[in-house]
Amino acid sequence: MKEIGLHIMDIVQNSVRAGASEISVTLSESIAKDTLTLAIADDGKGMDEETCRRATDPFFTSRTTRKVGLGLPLLQMNAGLSGGGVKIESAPGKGTTVTATFGYSHVDRPPLGDVSGTIALLILSNPGINIIYNHLCDGNGWSISTREIREELGDDAVTDLTIVRPLKEIINENVSSLRNIEAGYDKY
Amino acid sequence: MEKLKSLADLKKIREGAREKLDLRVKGDNPEGLVLVKVAMATCGIASGAKPIMDFFVEELDKRGIGAVVTQTGCMGYCYAEPTVEVQLPGKEPVVYGFVDRKRADEIIEKYIKNGELVEGIIPVNYEKID
Numbered sequence: 001m002k003e004i005g006l007h008i009m010d011i012v013q014n015s016v017r018a019g020a021s022e023i024s025v026t027l028s029e030s031i032a033k034d035t036l037t038l039a040i041a042d043d044g045k046g047m048d049e050e051t052c053r054r055a056t057d058p059f060f061t062s063r064t065t066r067k068v069g070l071g072l073p074l075l076q077m078n079a080g081l082s083g084g085g086v087k088i089e090s091a092p093g094k095g096t097t098v099t100a101t102f103g104y105s106h107v108d109r110p111p112l113g114d115v116s117g118t119i120a121l122l123i124l125s126n127p128g129i130n131i132i133y134n135h136l137c138d139g140n141g142w143s144i145s146t147r148e149i150r151e152e153l154g155d156d157a158v159t160d161l162t163i164v165r166p167l168k169e170i171i172n173e174n175v176s177s178l179r180n181i182e183a184g185y186d187k188y
Numbered sequence: 189m190e191k192l193k194s195l196a197d198l199k200k201i202r203e204g205a206r207e208k209l210d211l212r213v214k215g216d217n218p219e220g221l222v223l224v225k226v227a228m229a230t231c232g233i234a235s236g237a238k239p240i241m242d243f244f245v246e247e248l249d250k251r252g253i254g255a256v257v258t259q260t261g262c263m264g265y266c267y268a269e270p271t272v273e274v275q276l277p278g279k280e281p282v283v284y285g286f287v288d289r290k291r292a293d294e295i296i297e298k299y300i301k302n303g304e305l306v307e308g309i310i311p312v313n314y315e316k317i318d
Binding site for chain 1: 231
């Protein structure tokens with residue numbers, strides 16, 4: 001994966017397949033701590049200890065269509081390359097939280113990429129799941145969710161193709177305004 | 189145009205565009221919609237499925253075609269990613285492999301608009317997965 005945005009798209013599919021009804025994606029950038037943290041939490045079916053341990057094994061997958069499962073191993077590789085790592089917390093029936101930490105200024109950290117576009121597509125593609133996106137920049141935060149969109153624009157809005165572009169624009173504008181104060185943040 | 193800052197701004201625009209929306213097949217005829225599913229598992233994403241999905245979302249909207257664009261998992265055709273499943277109203281789904289922008293454009297212009305098959309179909313006794 002060349003961008004953090006693509007990792008988000010990828011890991012969220014795991015939560016979708018786990019039957020989640022709510023998935024929260026939190027991206028926090030900290031210039032002060034020099035870290036970029038991506039946390040994806042769901043209320044899906046969760047994993048037992050053994051499955052959880054094997055989740056980062058590239059030759060382990062819950063799919064039957066192929067024998068490899070590279071989503072988490074690739075995330076772990078990219079996080080590790082930039083001096084961070086991946087933590088997976090899960091329990092059967094309780095959902096799963098995947099937390100990846102990257103070194104913010106590390107040369108090997110992938111760029112953020114099209115995070116707003118990814119979130120907009122995820123909202124469009126999963127109308128039955130409440131997708132929550134939180135963005136934090138050293139203390140400042142902003143969030144948007146499928147539920148808010150439904151409440152504001154009506155239930156049919158979330159499956160409407162015309163909503164993708166403006167939604168992306170709203171996310172971009174708000175995240176950009178979080179970081180006006182301090183310099184040194186990645187292009188969003 | 190002023191920049192969009194909140195969902196309330198978006199609501200205003202949508203209300204303005206309501207008339208245009210009503211002209212479409214949309215709403216009164218959900219079965220009449222074209223269903224486009226982009227395979228979005230690790231293999232698909234790594235092969236560039238996201239820009240292809242962006243393309244479908246944008247172009248179907250621009251060309252005024254009533255469609256639902258969504259994502260699906262890996263169907264086992266990792267070698268042929270990005271793969272896209274297209275289901276025209278009342279027809280069996282067709283899966284296209286190696287979809288780039290050029291082929292995506294062909295799929296919209298020839299298959300979705302005229303029902304004319306385009307090169308790149310994955311010829312298997314394919315069954316839809318949920």
